[in-house]
Amino acid sequence: MKKSILSAAVLILSSHFLYGQISADLLIRNGKIIDGTGNSWYHGDVAVKDGKIIKIGYIADIQAKKSIDAKGLIVAPGFIDVHGHIEGGIINTPTANNYIFDGVTTVITGNCGGSADNIANFFQEINKTKPSINVATLFGHNTVRSQVMKRDNRTPTASEQKQMESLVEQAMKQGAVGLSTGLIYIPGTFAKTEEVSALARSAAKYKGVYASHIRNEENSAVDAVNEAINIGKEANIPVQISHFKIGGKTNWGKSDITLGLVKQAREEGWDVTIDQYPYTASSTNLGIRLPDWAFAGGNDSLKIRLNNPTIRAQIKKEMLAQLASYKFPNYSYAVVANYPSDTSLNGKNISEINKLLGRKAKAKFEAETVMDMVEKGGAQMVYNSMNEVDVINIMKYPFSMFGADAGVPVPGRGMPHPRGYGTNARVLGKYVRDEKVITMEDAIRRMSSLAAQKFGLSDRGLLLPNYAADIVIFSEADVNDKATFQKPHAYSTGFKYVLVNGELVVENEKHLGTRSGKALYGQGYSKSE
Numbered sequence: 001m002k003k004s005i006l007s008a009a010v011l012i013l014s015s016h017f018l019y020g021q022i023s024a025d026l027l028i029r030n031g032k033i034i035d036g037t038g039n040s041w042y043h044g045d046v047a048v049k050d051g052k053i054i055k056i057g058y059i060a061d062i063q064a065k066k067s068i069d070a071k072g073l074i075v076a077p078g079f080i081d082v083h084g085h086i087e088g089g090i091i092n093t094p095t096a097n098n099y100i101f102d103g104v105t106t107v108i109t110g111n112c113g114g115s116a117d118n119i120a121n122f123f124q125e126i127n128k129t130k131p132s133i134n135v136a137t138l139f140g141h142n143t144v145r146s147q148v149m150k151r152d153n154r155t156p157t158a159s160e161q162k163q164m165e166s167l168v169e170q171a172m173k174q175g176a177v178g179l180s181t182g183l184i185y186i187p188g189t190f191a192k193t194e195e196v197s198a199l200a201r202s203a204a205k206y207k208g209v210y211a212s213h214i215r216n217e218e219n220s221a222v223d224a225v226n227e228a229i230n231i232g233k234e235a236n237i238p239v240q241i242s243h244f245k246i247g248g249k250t251n252w253g254k255s256d257i258t259l260g261l262v263k264q265a266r267e268e269g270w271d272v273t274i275d276q277y278p279y280t281a282s283s284t285n286l287g288i289r290l291p292d293w294a295f296a297g298g299n300d301s302l303k304i305r306l307n308n309p310t311i312r313a314q315i316k317k318e319m320l321a322q323l324a325s326y327k328f329p330n331y332s333y334a335v336v337a338n339y340p341s342d343t344s345l346n347g348k349n350i351s352e353i354n355k356l357l358g359r360k361a362k363a364k365f366e367a368e369t370v371m372d373m374v375e376k377g378g379a380q381m382v383y384n385s386m387n388e389v390d391v392i393n394i395m396k397y398p399f400s401m402f403g404a405d406a407g408v409p410v411p412g413r414g415m416p417h418p419r420g421y422g423t424n425a426r427v428l429g430k431y432v433r434d435e436k437v438i439t440m441e442d443a444i445r446r447m448s449s450l451a452a453q454k455f456g457l458s459d460r461g462l463l464l465p466n467y468a469a470d471i472v473i474f475s476e477a478d479v480n481d482k483a484t485f486q487k488p489h490a491y492s493t494g495f496k497y498v499l500v501n502g503e504l505v506v507e508n509e510k511h512l513g514t515r516s517g518k519a520l521y522g523q524g525y526s527k528s529e
Contacts, residue, residue, distance in 0.1 A: 024049045024064040025502060031070030031473065035463040036077040038445035046075060048469040051502035051516075056463055068497060070473050076444045077461050078105025078470030078500065079424050080451035082275050083211075083242055083403025085109060086135065087116055093408045094131035094515055101491040101511070102404075102424045102481075103447075105470040105500045106134040106520065108455055111242055111405070112213040113142035113182030119174035120529060123519040132505050134470070136455060136520040138180035138211055139171035141199060142188040153190040153296035161198060168202040173529040175521035177455045178209030180242075183224070184216065184288060186295045193227055200235035206524020209455060211240040217282075218248040218385075219325055225258050229265045229272055238271035240454060243405050244394050245386055247282065248326035252387035255394055266399070273454055275401040276394050278426045280386040281485065283337060283405070283417035286379045289370050291318045306375050319367045326385070331366040335485070338414030339379035347415040347486075382417050382485065392437055395427075401446050401454070402427055411489045418488045422481025425492035429480045440476065456523040469502035 024047040033056070034041045045059040055062065081099065084107040090096060099107060109115070115137055116122035126135050144167045148160050156164065168179055179200055182188045200210045210232055214224035225241065232239035241262070246255050265272040287295065294315050295302050305311045323331070331350035339345045345353050350366050353373075359365040373379055394400055406420030424447060431437040452461025459468050472495055479494030498506035503516035 022047075022054070022062045024054060024062050025066070026499070026504070027059065027062060027064035027067045028070050028075055028471070028473065029059075029067060031073055031075035033463060034074055034076045034441055034444045036445055036448035036461050038441055038449075040441060041074070046463060046471065048471075048499070048502045051469055053463060053465055053467050053469050055465060068473065073473050073475055073496060074440070075463070075471065075473050077448035077463055078472050078498065079103045079447040080106045080108070080455075080457070080461060081403050081423070082108045082240070082401045082451045082455065083111050083405050085111060085114070085405070085407045087122070089408030090131050090133075090135060091125060091129055093410065094129050095511060095513065096131055096133045096408050097491060097511055098406070098409060098421045099404075100132050100498055100505055101495060102422060103472040103474060103492075103495050103498065104133060104424065105472070105498065105517075106136065106457070106460060108136050108138065108177065108403075108451075110138035110140055110176070111180050111211060111403075113140045113180055113185055113188045115140035115143050115176075115180065117143060117147065119171045119176050123175055123521070126519040130515040131517045132500060132511075132515050133517040134460075134500065134520050135517065136177050136457065136522070137175075138178050138209070139168060139176040139203070141179060141181040141191070141196060142185055144168060144199070145187050145191065149187065151187045151296065151298045153187070153293065155192060156195060161195065164199060165202045168199050169205065170529065172203055172206035172208055172522060172524040173526040175519065175525040176203075176208065177522035178211055178237075178240075179203040180211045180213070182213040184213060186287075186292065189215070189292045190296070193231065197231050197234040200231050200237050204235050204237035206522065207456060208237065208522060208524060209240055210235065210237045211242055213242045217245050218251055221246060221251065221254070221258055222261070225261045229261060229270065232265075232270055232272060238454065239273070241272070241274045243282070243403065244274035244276050244400065245282065246390045247383070247385040248328075250325060250327050252390060255390040259394065259397055262397070262399075273399045273401065273450075274394070274397065275403045276391070277403060277405055277419040277423050278391060278395065278431060279417070279419055280388055280391055281382050281384045281417065282386065283380065283382045283419070286334070286370060286381050287374050289319055289322070289331075289334070290315055290374060303375055306371055312371065315371065316364065316367045319370065320363060323363055323367075330361075330363045331370065333384045335382040335384070335415070337380040337382050337416050339373065341373070341376040343414070380414070380416070382415070392431075395431060395437055398442065399450070401451050409489070415485075416488050418481065418483030418485060421483035421488065421490060422492050425479050425494060426481035428474075428476075429494070433476060433479070457520055460520075469499055471497075471499040473497040
């Protein structure tokens with residue numbers, strides 16, 4: 001009898017061990033874990049199953065289908081790029097190598113007032129395409145204004161305003177994470193503050209964010225920052241000020257003033273945060289060198305104005321006044337990234353192009369060159385207009401995130417800003433490891449949990465049980481940005497493994513072709529929309 005009882009007990013214990021054993025799809029062992037909270041690193045393991053983190057810390061009771069030895073490597077939450085423009089590129093190039101090799105697992109697109117027209121259709125396309133990264137989106141003010149008012153330079157009628165507000169609400173219910181503005185671009189620049197505040201209130205009803213490319217980042221940056229903060233107050237909505245910067249020599253050193261406005265707003269209880277890219281050059285279109293009013297009514301109206309000698313002279317006068325206000329002697333600070341009308345000019349600055357055309361080396365003749373190029377369809381530009389002191393000052397602010405302000409480039413096409421390839425690696429290599437501007441833990445916090453918190457991505461941005469297994473594993477010693485202004489098409493190095501929703505996308509710095517990303521919906525999402 002005693003023998004039978006003993007045998008039964010052994011059987012029960014063996015059965016408990018066999019069937020109670022936890023299994024995982026992937027086990028990351030021996031890593032230097034930086035969990036996204038901002039707390040100090042610690043050594044430990046991470047277990048992943050069915051796209052989620054199931055356990056973290058010291059793990060001895062889990063069997064896994066695959067293991068990664070992360071000894072000597074940092075294990076962190078996948079990075080969230082808060083400022084993207086990937087609407088078309090992610091569909092054409094769903095592997096998103098430029099982001100994946102920079103540690104990015106989620107991109108917030110729809111910035112600067114430009115987004116997909118229909119958020120529901122966009123997300124359907126994302127989920128059908130299955131990219132390598134997750135995608136969330138804002139709904140663009142320029143997009144909605146163009147739908148209702150085209151490119152008119154006027155105040156909306158009451159009916160038009162109501163229609164725009166309705167479209168914003170619809171977009172929020174379809175899953176947008178907020179409203180974006182590009183108040184330097186047509187037609188957003190024609191909008192008064194009251195129009196934008198009303199649209200922001202529509203987004204606020206669905207727990208959205210107001211993300212703004214403010215009206216001016218140069219001589220009137222103080223007024224523009226104040227406008228963004230005031231819109232947040234009037235609409236009672238969190239504010240994200242995009243690619244926070246100070247441009248133009250006249251304004252170098254004024255980041256203390258603009259940051260002071262953000263700090264004051266936060267001290268008063270308003271949720272205002274910012275993002276930046278870690279470079280002293282910006283990138284946008286060539287058309288912003290012309291006065292806004294020249295574009296009213298669309299391209300046909302622009303061409304008529306440029307071919308009217310009197311109006312053209314006025315445009316040039318305002319262009320040269322703007323140039324002088326920046327204390328730039330000419331347009332050599334403006335470099336062509338992509339000029340579809342003549343790609344041989346890519347990589348050359350306006351002063352160089354002006355000389356190639358046989359024109360005199362004076363700003364007034366360079367202004368003519370700019371107008372000619374805009375009339376022929378314009379160009380994407382890189383503007384060397386910022387100061388490293390301001391870049392570092394902004395980076396030190398603890399509520400500043402990072403965004404590449406990029407799309408998904410076609411390798412070898414044009415001379416795009418290197419930020420599209422190397423933003424995170426540049427922060428981690430140059431500013432964290434080499435220059436020690438901020439700590440590794442704080443940099444990762446801003447790249448992960450701070451971004452997730454801001455945009456309402458409730459199961460992302462931290463290494464915690466039940467969180468999505470978006471994970472990067474990288475070498476602190478080897479992480480570097482390789483993209484330069486002269487050779488921008490170069491992937492970052494040092495990211496050994498990247499997981500998106502629990503699946504390996506990068507293994508030993510090789511893209512496996514895995515496409516495990518998906519659409520991420522905002523807090524106001526309704527399946528019925």
